[in-house]
Amino acid sequence: MQTQLAPRYQGTPDGMAAEAILRKCVHCGFCTATCPTYQLLGDELDSPRGRIYLMKQVLEGSVPTRKTQQHLDRCLTCRNCETTCPSGVQYGHLLDIGRKLVDAQVPRPAAERALRWTLKEGLTSALFAPAMAMGQGVRAMLPHAIKNKVPAKQGAGIWPRREHARKVLLLAGCVQPAMSPNINSATARVLDAAGIQTMVAPRAGCCGAVKFHLNDQDGGMAEMRANIDAWWGFIEHGAEGIVSNASGCGVTLKDYGHILRDDPAYAAKAQRISELSRDISEWLPELATQLKGRVSAKASRIAFHPPCSLQHGMQLRGGVEKYMTELGFNIKLTGCEPHLCCGSAGTYSVLNPEIAYQLRDRKLGALATTFGADKPEQIVSANIGCITHLQSGTDTPVRHWIELLDQALQASA
Numbered sequence: 001m002q003t004q005l006a007p008r009y010q011g012t013p014d015g016m017a018a019e020a021i022l023r024k025c026v027h028c029g030f031c032t033a034t035c036p037t038y039q040l041l042g043d044e045l046d047s048p049r050g051r052i053y054l055m056k057q058v059l060e061g062s063v064p065t066r067k068t069q070q071h072l073d074r075c076l077t078c079r080n081c082e083t084t085c086p087s088g089v090q091y092g093h094l095l096d097i098g099r100k101l102v103d104a105q106v107p108r109p110a111a112e113r114a115l116r117w118t119l120k121e122g123l124t125s126a127l128f129a130p131a132m133a134m135g136q137g138v139r140a141m142l143p144h145a146i147k148n149k150v151p152a153k154q155g156a157g158i159w160p161r162r163e164h165a166r167k168v169l170l171l172a173g174c175v176q177p178a179m180s181p182n183i184n185s186a187t188a189r190v191l192d193a194a195g196i197q198t199m200v201a202p203r204a205g206c207c208g209a210v211k212f213h214l215n216d217q218d219g220g221m222a223e224m225r226a227n228i229d230a231w232w233g234f235i236e237h238g239a240e241g242i243v244s245n246a247s248g249c250g251v252t253l254k255d256y257g258h259i260l261r262d263d264p265a266y267a268a269k270a271q272r273i274s275e276l277s278r279d280i281s282e283w284l285p286e287l288a289t290q291l292k293g294r295v296s297a298k299a300s301r302i303a304f305h306p307p308c309s310l311q312h313g314m315q316l317r318g319g320v321e322k323y324m325t326e327l328g329f330n331i332k333l334t335g336c337e338p339h340l341c342c343g344s345a346g347t348y349s350v351l352n353p354e355i356a357y358q359l360r361d362r363k364l365g366a367l368a369t370t371f372g373a374d375k376p377e378q379i380v381s382a383n384i385g386c387i388t389h390l391q392s393g394t395d396t397p398v399r400h401w402i403e404l405l406d407q408a409l410q411a412s413a
Contacts (some may be wrong), residue, residue, distance in 0.1 A: 001022050001023060001024075001025040001026070001027060001052070001056065002023070003018075003019050003022045003023065003056055003059060003060065004060055005019055005059055005060065006059065006060055006061030007061075008061075009059055009101075013262055014097045014100065014101065015059065017093065017097060018055070018059055018094055018097045018098070019059070021089060021090050021091075021093060021094045022052065022055075022056055022059070022094070024087045024088055024089045024090075025049075025052055025087060025089045026086075026087050027049055027052075027053075028086065028087075029049055030084050030085060030086060031047065031048040031049055031080075031081035031084050031085055031091075032044075032047040032048070032049055033084065034080045034081065034083070034084045034339055034340070035047045035048055035080060035081055036076055036078060036080070036340050036341045036343075036359055037074050037075065037076065037355065038050075039340070040355060040358055040359070041074075041355075043071075045071045046071055046074055046075075048075075048081035048091050050071070051071060051072060051075060051095070051098070052089075052091070052094065054068050054071060054072065054098070055072075055094060055095075055097070055098035055101075055102075058098065058101055058102060058105075059101070063105065064101075064102040064105055064106050065106065066106055068102055068106065069102050069103065069106045069108075072095065072098055072099050072102060073099075073351070073352070074352060074355065075095060076308070076341050076343070076345040076348055076359075077092060077095060077213060077345060077346075077348075078308035078312060078341040078345060079091065079092045079308060079309075079312040079313050080308060080312050080339055080340070080341065082312055083311070083312045083315070083339070092313070093258065096212070096213075096217070099215050100215060100217060103215045115350070115351070116214050116215075116347075116351070119210065119214060119347045119350060119351075120210055120211045120214045120216050120219065120347075123174055123175055123206075123210050123347070124174045124205065124206040124210055124211065124223070128174065128175060128178055129177065129178040132150065132175075132178040132179060133153075133178070135150040136150055136151075136152065136153040137153075139152065139153075145353070147392075148388075148389075148392035149349075149350070149388065149392075151179050151180060151388055151391065154179075154180055154181060154182050155181070155182065156181035156182050156184070156185045157182055157185045157186065157189070157406075158185070158189075159185050159188055159189075160188055160189050160192035160197075160198070162192055162197070163197055164192070164195050164196055164197040166195060166196045166197065166240060167196070167197045167198075167199055167234075167238060167239050167240065168191065168196055168197070168198055168199070168239060168240055168241045168242070168243050169198075169199055169200070169201060169204075169231055169234055169235075169239050169241070169242045169243065170184060170187060170188065170198045170199065170200050170242075170243050170244075170245070171204065171207060171227075171242060171243070171244045171246075171249055171250075171253065172184055172200050172204065173206070173207070173246050173249055173384070174205060174206035174207075174210065175384060176245075176246055176384045179384060179388060180384055180387065180388075180400070182403055183245055183246075183384065183400045183402065183403060184200075184245065186400070186402050186403045186405075186406035186407075187243065187245045187280055187402050187406075189406050189409070189410075190287065190291075190402060190405055190406050190409065191243070191283070191287075193290075193291060193294070193409055194286065194287050194290040194291060195290070198243070199234060199239065201227075201230040201231050201234060202230070203226070203229070203230035204226075204227045204230040204231060205223060205226060205227065205230075206223050207223070207224070207227065207244075207249040207252045207253055208220035208221065208222075208223040208224040208227070208252060208259075209248060209249060209251075209252040209346065210346065210347065211223065212252070212259070213346055213347070214347060220259075221259060221260060221263075224256055224259065224260060224266075224270070225260070225263075225266055227273075228256070228266060228269050228270060228273055231273065232269060235272070235276065239276075240276075241276045241277070241278055242273065242276050242277045242278070243278060243279075243280055243283070244277060244278070244279055244280065245279075245280045245382070245400065245402055246382075246383050246384050246385075247279055247307045247309040247310035247313070247314065247316075247382045247383045248307065248309045248346060248383050248384075248385055250277060250278075250279040250309065250310075250314060251309040251310075251313035251314050253273065253274065253277035254274050254277050254314060255274065256270040256271070256273045256274045256277075257270045257271035257272075257273070257274035257275075258274075279310065279314060279316060279382070280382075280402055281310070281316055281319050281320050281382060281401075282316065282319070284319050284320065284322075284323035284324070285319070285323060287323070287405075288323040288326050288327055291327065291405075291409065292326070292327060294409060294412055295327045295328055295405065295408045295409055295412060296328075296408050296409075296411040296412035297327060297328035297329045297330075297404075297408045298408070299330055300330060300377040300378060301330055301332075301370070301371045301374060301375075301376045301377045301378075302324075302329055302330060302331040302332070302376060302377070302378045302379070302380055302404070303331075303332060303333075303334060303367045303368075303370040303371070303376035303378070303379045303380070304320055304321055304324075304331050304332065304333050304379075304380055304381070304401065305334075305342060305363065305367060305379060305380070305381040305386060305390065306320070306333065306338065306381070306382065307342075307344075307381055307382050307383035307385075307386045308341045308345070309383060310382050310383070311338075311339065312339075320380075320382065320401055321333050324401060324404075324405070327405065327408075328408075329404065329408075331380070331401075332370050332371065333370070334366045334367050334369060334370040335369070335370075336365075336366040336369050337362070337363075337366045338366070340359070340362070340363065340366075341359055341363075342359055342360055342363040342386050342389055342390055343355065343356035343357065343358070343359030343360045343363070343389060344356065344360075344383070344385040344386045344388070344389035344390075345385070346385060349385075349389050356389070357393070360389055360390060360392070360393045361393055363390065364390060364393050364394050367379055367390075375396070376396060377396070377397075378396065378397050378398075378399065378404070379394070379396055379397070379398045379399075380398070380399055380400065380401040380403075380404060381398065381399075381400065381401070382400065382401060384400075387399065387400060
């Protein structure tokens with residue numbers, strides 16, 4: 001797609017990056033077939049191709065409007081279009097640039113600004129954990145819309161204390177320790193069983209995704225730099241990798257090198273962090289070999305929902321089902337729209353609840369058909385946002401797959 005940048009964007013890092021991405025797009029429209037918002041709304045401007053045209057117009061000098069902003073806001077950033085695109089268009093990176101340029105020119109209403117500020121500051125705050133604990137204490141009395149965002153209180157279990165020669169860092173995350181603490185401790189116990197010690201850097205915090213995708217890109221990058229500083233000493237002393245068990249965070253870690261590429265003080269370190277970062281599912285080939293014969297898996301029907309950040313953002317597909325099956329689990333990917341987003345998408349389900357809940361119910365309907373007429377007994381996923389969002393619409397237990405593996409290991413111990 002030929003682009004003539006407006007003078008204000010010529011020679012700028014954002015302008016040059018956007019132009020390179022736009023030139024790859026041949027506007028074939030394959031992306032419209034797999035875009036969740038286009039599937040629901042049927043509006044070309046709510047498809048990747050339509051949003052690309054909108055961003056192209058802004059980069060060429062057109063003045064964006066509130067409508068432009070809303071069409072970009074309605075994108076889930078699921079990156080399904082990147083999986084579909086035959087030309088390799090990096091739509092997610094283009095959208096980050098487009099939203100930044102549009103927000104700089106289109107003021108948001110006060111109520112919207114307040115909500116977005118509350119999300120980006122509240123979710124990443126030290127006050128989030130006590131606020132979540134308070135909400136869980138009165139969960140039964142909460143309004144339905146708020147109750148959907150407050151999971152039932154969960155115990156974390158015991159963190160393993162054995163030391164091993166092999167050590168990895170775990171990104172604890174900003175909301176997961178308060179909402180579902182067992183996911184992190186289960187990850188540590190599974191790795192411990194395979195002879196790998198899990199460490200959490202005390203000064204590491206949010207991966208930066210929440211602020212970055214709410215267009216506080218400076219705030220998000222500051223959190224990224226803080227994490228690099230917190231991890232760097234551990235890496236220099238032999239930590240062999242950084243493990244993420246929330247795919248929404250993991251896809252951001254893998255993008256540190258790109259996001260901080262122009263930072264002279266952090267570019268090289270950020271690239272190294274990206275190279276060392278791996279979703280916990282990427283450890284499954286090794287874990288399956290180490291743990292085979294030590295897992296007592298029940299024969300229950302388990303439907304797997306792969307988050308968009310896993311299957312499209314990180315391009316990791318098939319591994320969870322393959323290796324969990326090898327370990328004895330009856331786990332399957334639904335044959336009905338496994339590629340479509342569940343509607344969680346970070347803060348999207350708060351900012352765009354109508355679309356988010358339509359996608360949630362559509363996803364739960366698809367998951368219900370995984371075993372034909374027999375409904376799944378459990379649903380597993382790989383991202384705290386998806387788990388919480390899906391659980392709000394079903395009585396079927398929704399968990400992280402690492403919790404199932406941990407439970408089966410404990411049962412056979």
